[in-house]
Amino acid sequence: MTDSTLTTTKPIYLIAPTPTGLTLAEQLLPAIDGAALWSGATSELAVAWHAGKQLVFFLTVGATVRLIAPLLDHKASDPGVVVVDEGGTFAISLSGGHRGGADVLTEQIAALLGATAVITSASRHKRLPSVDLLGKPYGWVPGADSEWNRVAAVVVRGLPVQVVQTSGQTLWRSALPAEHPFVFGETDAEARLWISERLPSTGVPTVCWHPRVLWLGVGCERGTPAQVLEQAVRSVLTNNGLAIEAVAGIATVTLKHDEAGLLALAQKFDWPLRFFEPVTLAGQPVPHPSTTVEHCIGTPSVAEAAAMLAGDTSSLLAAKQIFRVQGAGACTVAVAVAEVEYNSNPGALVLVGTGPGALDQITPAARAAIARADVVIGYALYIDLLRPLLSGTQVVEASPITQEVARAERAIALSYRGLQVVVVSSGDSGIYGMAGLVLERLAARGWDGDCPALTVLPGITALQAAAARVGAPLMHDFCAISLSDLLTPWPLIERRLAAAAQADFVVALYNPRSLRRTAQIEQARCILLTHRDAATPVALVRSAYRPDECVTLSTLAEFASEQVDMLTTVLIGNSSTFRHGPLLITPRGYPTAIQDVEDIPDGVANQ
DSSP: OOOEEEOOOOOOEEESSSSHHHHHHHHGGSSSTEEOOOSSSSHHHHHHHHHHHEEEEOOOOOHHHHHHHHGGOOTTSSEEEEEOTTTTTTEEEEESSTTTOHHHHHHHHHHHHTTTEOOOOHHHTTTTOOTTTTTTTOOOOTTTOOHHHHHHHHHHTTTOOEEESSSSSSSGGGGSSSSSSSSSSSOSEEEEEEEESBBOSSSSSSOOOOOOOOOEEEEEEETOHHHHHHHHHHHHHTTTOOGGEEEEEEEEEETTOHHHHHHHHHHHHHHOOEEOOHHHHHSSOOSSHHHHHHHHHHHSSHHHHHHHHHHHHHHHEEEEEEEEETTTTEEEEEEEEOOOOOOOOOEEEEEOOBBOOOGSSSSHHHHHHHOSEEEEEEEEHHHHGGGGGSSSSEEEEETTTOHHHHHHHHHHHHHHHOEEEEEEBBBBBSSSHHHHHHHHHHHHHHOSSSSSSSEEOOOOHHHHHHHHTTEEETSSSSSEEEEOOSSOOOOHHHHHHHHHHHOOOOEEEEEESSSSSHHHHHHHHHHHTTTSSSEEEEEESSSSSSOEEEEEEEEEOOGGGGGGTTEEEEOOOTTOOOOEEHHHHEOEEEEEEOOGGGGSSSSSSOO
């Protein structure tokens, strides 16, 4: 089988006509995917308006309003507009907050600049999903006759809205707040949310989202024009009460890879084309095989078999129908419905290190990634620490400790379905975090390195946070060793402890003691004492930068192991580390080493 997909993208234009604004824009440029500086004059703004997905102005609100006022047309087609003041203090969603994407972009920019996001959408304030954005993450297509404003008004007023959903992801429901107006099932409602491959029935004001679950199986005579094919497709869909917006793509036989009419039809609707070899089609049981077709191309079915294979289903919504136009060719169309919708959005995995736990210790890049995520996945404790950064309309999946593999698999599966997924780890995701596990599972799946896209964002890890709370204990060579034997055999951990002690590394102990593992910390102490003075300074740092932070300074011989738990990082100095009041200090060199940094040869001194 081969797959051909046509997609288009628009840039996010950063418009900065002043030197101060340009400095801010250049700071944001590499951090926003698809961003470009607008180099045209403001008199040429109409070009950017029609070519851009969103426009970010580094100007006053008044000046921006005057610039865009003549260009405003309709919320369905206007780009989203964000305004950033020249001081970088506020990011304001000015227009196109929902359908133009300005609200989400505003949150990203605010996170990157450390600014305050100003968003006035009523649904965002109530932490309710915007009905005109609901299906975008899943690749759903909005219905042409949807009454967006009327239904949105009902949602904001908190009146009942009936939900009819026959296909597509139900993940969006998990993000609903406890108090929401959506009613699942029969009800006398003020409005209706219709999520289906089918056309809606008449009744109350309705908005439609059509998950792309319909696969069209198409066979045709050589040279059949696109207009005939489109007419046939529309006729089959309409006669069966199906929405053309719900079409995922076209499936056919490989012999049609250069069929001009099929290629033109796919390009017009931005439908992917899937091609199957005749032998593959022949292996698919169908309700209406044809000996004539089998004699000609080696398979008894093209339309029905291709539709069923593309939809990964054993049944059809519409059996094949034959269409002929005198002098213009003929075609056969069948329709199958897939269980999983096709999503043209490029899925992405972002592995985020959130630092020691305090919100002000999270990097701007990590904040921006969390702001733009469709789904945030992580250990429940870490998710709770992040709650103030979550929009309330994002899907959040928190799970207990020890479920790391399940979290990794879940994140990968959702990213393959076109969603933007953030996986959070405390500290740095690549240091005893989720990054390694997610990458292992991707590799096991045969990941191609491109789809889903992958980004790993660093964070302040535990040893850095703990060291900062007690001075400068890591100024010379150091190592980190986890005392957990869940994934590493204890004899191997013992060898590493002995090697680190003998080599005089400063040592950071992770996972030092749990309710079940109480002996390892004492065994580690004994191993270190064989090579290190009993008076070696030790710091026990629990929950660094969190409200219940606790720092205890002691020595290798005297620290109380019962004070240590899984939230504690243990820092053990080397032979040069000394204590000065509440601080631990490890000199950059040993007494026999070069003392003056200016005398160290080029390339040796750290910056």
